[in-house]
Amino acid sequence: MDINILTVFILAIFVGFEIITKVPPTLHTPLMSGSNAISGIAIVGAIISTKISGEVGSYLGLIAVIFATINVIGGFMVTDRMLKMFKRK
Amino acid sequence: MINFSSIAYVLASVLFILGIKKLSHPKTARDGNFIAAFGMLIAIVATLISYGQIDFKLIIIGMIIGAIIGATFAIKVEMTQMPQMVAIFNGFGGGASALVAAAEFLNSSTITTFTMSTIIISIFIGTLTLTGSFIAFGKLQGFISGQPIVFPGQQVLNAILAIALLVAGFFVVETSGEMNFFFVVLAISAILGVTLTIPIGGADMPVVISLLNSYSGIAAAATGFVLMNNGLIISGALVGASGLILTNIMCKGMNRSLANVIFGAVGLEQESSGSGTEKQISIKSYSTEEAAMIFDAAEKVIVVPGYGLAVAQAQHAVREVAEFLEKKGKTVLYAIHPVAGRMPGHMNVLLAEANIPYDQLKDLEEVNPEFEDCDVALVLGANDVVNPAARHDTSSPIYGMPILDVDKSRTVIINKRTMNTGFAGIQNELFGFDNSIMVFGDAKDMLQQLLKDLKEL
CATH class of the missing domain: 1.20.58 (Methane Monooxygenase Hydroxylase; Chain G, domain 1)
Structure with a gap:
């Protein structure tokens, strides 16, 4: 296995901890829906998986694309809808 | 490359x-x-x-x-339903990751031991996230009882399933992809998602949703290892970290360990211990008219919203009352407990929806000193987060939980629909305090009536 890829993973977790602890409690719900949208990055994997030959695999890929797109589109849109509402006095 | x-x-x-x-x-x-x-x-x-x-x-x-x-x-989606929505989206995210891993498994003829292991991990976390999230969604939406669902031997069953999963996973890798073992892994992961989520009660949902959020990220990262794709690994790690931080904040907000939330089945109706600890408390019930007079004399009001506010969709009504009081020169603040509502930050989003400026929303540490010189604390559909038993009653299930010090205010006005106990299933001694007043009714109706009475004063 490639050690670089593990390095990337661990460093990314540290970066995540650093930036996310700075998000105030007021924005925790948008943080969740927004990070939800980011976990829709599985869409990249879903797209790639449709290339693998084999019928069953491509149908799984199709469902994966649907699921991930729901996550991405729904996640970013609803986060924006919420953040629009936060106003100062 | x-x-x-x-x-x-x-x-x-x-x-x-x-x-x-x-x-x-x-x-x-x-x-x-x-x-x-x-x-x-x-x-x-x-x-x-x-x-x-x-x-x-x-x-x-x-x-x-x-x-x-x-x-x-x-x-x-309604803002009150945001927890359900996030729950189901977590499920889709986990599901997508598991499907990608499954496609990779089914279609690649030669898979290294490392990739096979990551496929198994990805399938496990992704599928568990999918089924667990759907259960969480069902509980929040009311399709399934919000009460913890427990049965004898539940923990033993989970342990057996976990061991079976490890064994099946090991054999998938050992046999370089024997289909039957693969399906066993898939099935057990799906079942574990259900059995680990059903014993968790409604008010513990903020923890579960945060945890599932984290899982959906970890599943994406695991899929990233399957495909050797840095984009998935980094994004998955960020989301995994985010979910873990929120999980930790929620657990601290209840002074409970993650294990206790997942396996504790807190919120189950407990048999009265009969040791005489069940004190009868006498309460004072006021009409909104009487409450209006108290508000009229107050200078500083702190509103404490809870899940009851969300259920009653009373966020706009509370804003109208607050605006009226502010016009009369009174100060109005909102005290937000970390676990108020059904997900992290739930109350903030609801109040933001009602156009309440976010600088009026104060979190626990910030707001607690404010109760000292507060004239009226208005508790709307919150219960356990204001229960003083958390400070002193070591036998209480919520002992040690940080609470909002509403009882330090001159008057506490508590709105509830009935005298039912809160999520933790315990009576709140606050209701019997000398400075406590109960106003019964649906939060929205009560606030609208209160506004009318305030205007008539």
């Missing part, structure tokens, strides 16, 4: 990080969300361009269906 798509994934990851960074303030948060969305667009376009032989027709069909469903959810 440096190619176009890997550079695009680095760029996308940077944009995700910058986007989350901008979430550190409400003023910049919206830009942050745009930046993250732009990062996602780059990742998707780069993937579509740089991978040959992908099935464009299938992808476009999938994206259109997904976009319609996602957009419909995003536009239609």
Whole structure:
């Protein structure tokens, strides 16, 4: 296995901890829906998986694309809808 | 290997990080969300361009269906239903990751031991997230009882399932992909998602949703290891970290360990111990008219919203009352307990929806000293988060939980529908305090009546 890829993973977790602890409690719900949208990055994997030959695999890929797109589109849109509402006095 | 798509994934990851960074303030948060969305667009376009032989027709069909469903959810969902929505989205995220891993498993003829192990991990976490999230969704939406569902031997069953999963997973790797073992892994992961989520009660949902959020990220990262894709690994790690931090904040907000939340089945109606600890408390019940007079004499009011406010959809009504009081020169603040509502930050979003400025919303540490010189604390559909037993009663299930010090206010006005106990299933001694007054009724109706009475004074 490639050690670089593990390095990337661990460093990314540290970066995540650093930036996310700075998000105030007021924005925790948008943080969740927004990070939800980011976990829709599985869409990249879903797209790639449709290339693998084999019928069953491509149908799984199709469902994966649907699921991930729901996550991405729904996640970013609803986060924006919420953040629009936060106003100062 | 440096190619176009890997550079695009680095760029996308940077944009995700910058986007989350901008979430550190409400003023910049919206830009942050745009930046993250732009990062996602780059990742998707780069993937579509740089991978040959992908099935464009299938992808476009999938994206259109997904976009319609996602957009419909995003536009239609009520702010009170946000926890359900996030729960179900977590499930889709986990499901997508598991499906990608499954496709990789089914279609690759030669898989290294390392990749096979990551496929198993990805299938396990992804499937568990999918079924667990659907249970959480069902509980929040009311399809399934919000009460913890427990049965004898539940923990033993979970332990047996976990061991069986490990064994089956080991054999999948050992046999280089024997189908039957693979299906066993899939089935057990799905069952574990259900059995681990059903014993968790409604008010513990903030923890569960945060945890499932984290899992959906870890599943994406595991899939990243399967595909050796940095974009998935970095984004998955960010989301995994985010979910873990929120899980930790929620557990601290209840002074409970994660293990206790997952296995404790707290909130189950407990048999009275009969040791005489069940004190009868005498309460004072006031009408909204009488309450209005108290508000009229007050200078500083702190509103404490709870899940009851969300259920009653009373966020707009509370804003109207608060605006009226402010016009009369009174100060109004909102005290937000970390676990108020059904997900982290739930109350903040609800109050923001009602156009309440976010600088009036104070979190626990910030607001507690404010109760000292507060004239009226108005508790709306919150119970356990204001129960003083958390301070002194070592036998109480909520002992040690940080609470809002409403009892330090001159008067506490508590609105509840009935005298039913809160989620923890315990009577709240606060209701019997000398400075406590109960006003019964639905939060929205009560507030609207209160506003009318205030205007008539």
